[in-house]
Amino acid sequence: MSLMDILTIVVPSTLLWAAPLIFTALGGIFSERSGVVNIGLEGLMVIGAFTSIVFNLTFFDTFGNATPWLAILVAMVAGAIFSLLHAVASITFRADHTVSGVAINLLAVGLTMFLVKQIYGKGETGIISKGFSKIDVPVLKDIPVIGEIFFQNTYWTSFVAIIVAIIVWYIVYKTPFGLRLRSVGEHPMAADTMGINVTKMRYLGVMLSGALGGIGGAVYAQSITSNFSHATISGQGFMALAAMIFGKWHPLGALGAAIFFGFAQSISIIGSSLPFLKEIPNVYLLIAPYVLTILALTGFIGRADAPKAVGTHYIKGSR
Amino acid sequence: ACGKSDDNKGTETSKGGEKGKSFSVAMVTDVGGVDDKSFNQSAWEGLQKFGKDNGMKEGKGGYSYLQSKSDADYATNLNTLARQDFDLVYGIGFLMQAAVEEIAKQQKDHHFAIVDAEVKQPNVASILFKEQEAAFLAGVAAALTTKTNHIGFIGGMEIPVIERFESGFLAGVKAAKPDVQVDVQYSGAFDKAELGQSIASKMYSSGADVVFHAAGATGNGLFKEAVDRKAKEPSKDFWAIGVDRDQADMGPDVVLTSALKRVDVAVQDLSKKAMDGNFPGGEVVLYGLHEDGVGLAPVNAKAPNKDAIDKAVKDYIEKIKSGDLKVPQTRDELKNFSAK
């Protein structure tokens, strides 16, 4: 296989993998930047995947080809609403953020599977008839070399994810909202003395993580599995969490990390067809993405500093 | 609470109908649950059909199932069903082998059956399938469909069952068109659709135009990829072959056919035997083409060579049924296989 062949296979598949991780990791950034640890990302993706598939199955006849996009919006809303549980518990009820996140994960799986059984009378949904499908990006696809590698056989959602990452970066680093959000995650008492409503900012942070986690799940379900069952989301939320940390809580960092994960994963798949990797036992390719990530962290990333007040409760008047 | 003491089970439960109590049968699914679109679902459909045909009720004393939520639950579930006095309890899937063996040893007076694995106990019937025969036919169909002479095979995990699929499939391709190249790749999981999708993408990109999967839900990714590609380039061929049940619903334009594994047939058949007092305890019951236990789903009407395929498949079915052709079930056997 020529390098070009390899790239035209690896790049689109990298982007396909990365898209749900990017959305979800960006959600994680909103939450953790506001000071609320969110290991419930997995659960939020489950909610998003479930909602989008159910919506898609139910309303395809009504909305036609717009359905997957509408389903994303619905999943976004559902994710945001569901994340309210995490917000109420960890902000208002002063629950340990991690415990509450674990509960979110447990609850999401239990609830959605329960509902699937209620709605469909069986353990998984049917297959959606219209998900996100492969496209060639108009105009760009004709750029020599680059067009073929990056803009053919790819998915709109991947590009949306990249654009959203840039928007999130802009929001977090360039707008008053972002400044306030970060201040609340770094030093809530300082923010409070500046008249910023710490509780409100944190609720917003968590709900944005719910919204983006929901989108992540919806993108995953509608561009990859096409249905919803207990196995639809199996660890992607944790990978998104890892991408967020790997990316040092920075939107563009998370974008890079998610793409790196996708790349490592794709390489492990293409590997068996590459002459120099062919003889290697399959297991090495299977573990490659994970080992590469660890090596990358050890080698050039090193220490990642979380927002200082992440995981703490802000109780007015305490010292 | 649950109200039955444990010492008296010996005499009561051995043979169904004898004491005026009607025959009852139940199964334990593995973690996939009854709706895994694969053998759990198929087994449950078989059991439901058997129950309805014989006027049984769903639930205790009729037909029922328990779903396992982890490997550790198999034994508990099997035991629970035996304790509820079901006359025959199925363990569905090779994962349950050890659990069935263990519980069968404890509950010597109950009948058990295991699908996809062998348990050597006098009160256990082992149901095995000749997956290689179905896969062989799928291989024939694939070989006769490919224009690029390039085919893909996606396996779930490298376990004996999937090896039978692989060996049979490769043999079928070889028999129908010896010079076709087949890429074989295992995803390492039965529930990772994204892996299936990426592997399928790679296979199609590198020139394959027919891909067969034996990878459970991982295979969903194959269909997704094929449907996407077909939608984008309707003029080109992106065929996918399903497994276990007829997966035509996964993509009417791309599903060429499916290698059927009729767990439902096997379950009905064995339940019937047990009800009639002919429980084949301690035996391995093999279901192949001959027993209607495996087969090939109807070939897609849009397939260019449909007639030729149908004909070839029919011929091979005859040969296999008659014993003229023995389909290899391991990679070693495949090495020595020749279709003559």
Next chain:
Amino acid sequence: MDYVIEMLNIRKEFGSFVANDNITLQLKKGEIHALLGENGAGKSTLMNVLFGLYQPEAGEIRVKGKPVKITDPNVANDLGIGMVHQHFMLVDTFTVTENIILGREITSAGRIDIKKAEQEVRQISERYGLSVDPQAKISDISVGMQQRVEILKTLYRGAEILIFDEPTAVLTPQEIKELIQIMKTLIKEGKSIILITHKLKEIMEVADRCTVIRKGKGIGTVNVSETNPNELASLMVGREVVFKTEKKPAEPKQDVLLVKDLVVKDSRGVTVVNGLDLTVRAGEIVGIAGVDGNGQSELIEALTGLRKSDSGSIQLNGKELINHTPRKITESGVAHIPQDRHKHGLVLNYPIAENMVLQTYYQKPFSKSGVLNFKEIYNKARKLISEFDVRTPSEYTLARALSGGNQQKAIIGREVDRNPDLLIAAQPTRGLDVGAIEFIHKRLIEQRDHGKAVLLVSFELDEIMNVSDRIAVIYEGKIVAVVNPKDTDEQELGLLMAGSNRKEAGANV
């Protein structure tokens, strides 16, 4: 009489604890009004009530005669009240400008207009003589600078009334001078100031009036011009206070600590201790005077093993200790009262008792073959608590729950009790009230009199002058002069600390 602020009969409870009991404070326009009281008297609490961080249980607040409800800091801001907090309220990872505009951002088209904001910050800082670099990150600037940022925050919000909660506790003498100048400028510009400080000298210097509170109760308000430090101190403590700690002349013996040519880098890799020589002898207190940031912290960290040294030699009683582990160094006879008691000195979530054995838990009798002996630990704790007058409900109380002064006493008790040959005390009285300071100084001198070597690092020139037997002036990572406190004055020290050499400073060795 027109008061800009009147806090009348304020009562604030924390659970069953009454932090403010019927306190009244009235601030006139254009005055600097000092608020004085021991640690834990309730000063910060009262100011937090005024700033809207706490809601009082009873009492009334009037701003320019009008009764108001200050429900949160926004309301305070709108009423023109700004506060410079005792513990800075700055986001370390933000720039100066970002900290200042936080909550009142200047935007254009939804985006923070950082250029314009920086310009505005520059303007205000020039107007009030508070020069800062608007683009610097908070974590990169000195404490004095950080305080200016705090002041700018209030001015940016148009505060008319400024509350300073112990602003000088963390400043160097130069910075204090500058701050006092700033406060005077602010008054000239028509602002009114409430100033909390433990330093009577400062009150005497800048304040017009002073309200004294003791144990949550208001004692009264006096005109500063009609009082003196002694009266203020006894009002505050409720008894006579001795200021100048009495001590005999030192009788120094052999060298205990001998530092030669020490080179240490800070966390950013800049060499901050640069060929430093220092000797401390048994039976003397050597004070290190210097402006913050001249390598004091790194010197101490190197001496105690908390930081790697690049080269040089650190000898204790003739034994080389450079780059040994903290454990080795403590076991060799070094005790250390750390500068940051919350970060280094205490495990806040451990009971006081367990903090008392933080370095000795593995030794007999506190443990035997790896198993702790809690009876001995509690015995030791009780003994130290009573010996060092640590005010705590019990030895089981978490260290977190103690006031700063009592936390410091606990640390000093622990360190002194280990009977070290060398006691290193870094800013041991930072933020403490005069009573506590007196207590700690006595203990340091007591150690010296027992023949120990004491190394004292402080930004308080008063403290250095009062307590030390010799003063070593540190400047840019070197000891530039060693002087006898009797032969020098603050004036000269100040110049030395600013880098001029002894001759220019006009004295002789």
Next chain:
Amino acid sequence: MSKRLTGILTPIISVLLGIIVGTIIMLISGYDPVAAYTALWNGAFGEVYYVGEVIRQFTPYILAGLAVAFAFRVGLFNIGVEGQFIVGWLASVWVGVAFDLPKVIHLPLAILAAIVAGALWAFIPGFLKARFRVHEVIVTIMLNYVALHVTNYIIRNVLAAKSGDKTEMIHESASLRSEWLQSLTDYSRLHWGIILAIACCFIMWFLLEKTTRGFELRAVGFNQHAAHYAGMNVNKNIILSMVISGAFAGLAGAMEGLGTFGYAAVKGGFTGVGFDGIAIALLGSNTALGVFFSAILFGALKVGALNMPLEAGVPNELVDIIIALIVFFVASSYIIRAFLDRIGKKGVK
């Protein structure tokens, strides 16, 4: 109301609240809650067999919970218990299959192998954290996947009989099973591991609360700077805590390898025991005793749930929902405590 009483009441109230909300969900969706809970109870305690199974189930839960809790106490979040559990499982089975030794040697050796395997697997994130400041959360997540694939590979290619998917049964001499225990519980898979698990609760408590090592570990967990200042070796303690945590997790794997299953099989996905360990540890507020009780609760709910579809026709996902709700309410115990305090005060007046 006394602190201790509140402390006991809070989890009980949380469990009750979880059950109440579960009931409401059932009523809304048209199930019979009484039948469901009866089935749950019967499935967990209705027969002595099920009691045995519940104990069997919570044995590894205790250890997985301790593993998470131990790391937590030193300020580390070990999401990698799952992976350490899997390698411990495999190691114990490997020794159990490969050697033929007298039981007094074989069984301890197999257990030790699991402990060492889990400990080594956890050493990696500990070391990387101590040496390179790499966030342990990512490393442990990644190592979970590595453990899954590597153990599958070893089982398939090294241990399994001719391209099988499962090792042979361990030799009797390495088994934790006991005819006697099984006969006591009507042939459940109850095994001696429960004794080890309880012993480990004690070990964790003793180690953390009573020893100098525990003093250091806790100090590092609360305040690394102070620990460093006090002469403790922070990095060594970080590594050590991960290693001990991994040892507990590996031992949990031995419970499955030498007790429940007696073999190791190729796994299609994670077992979930390690992840349940997180919830169990947190529910037990990271103390040994707390972990013990929350593991019992989890074990009973999980085993009991299996019976719900058959006996009451209720999907057993409902139990997952209830467990999640209980975790939620325990997490939010601040609000419950505040409520109890209010009642307490009113009661006094």
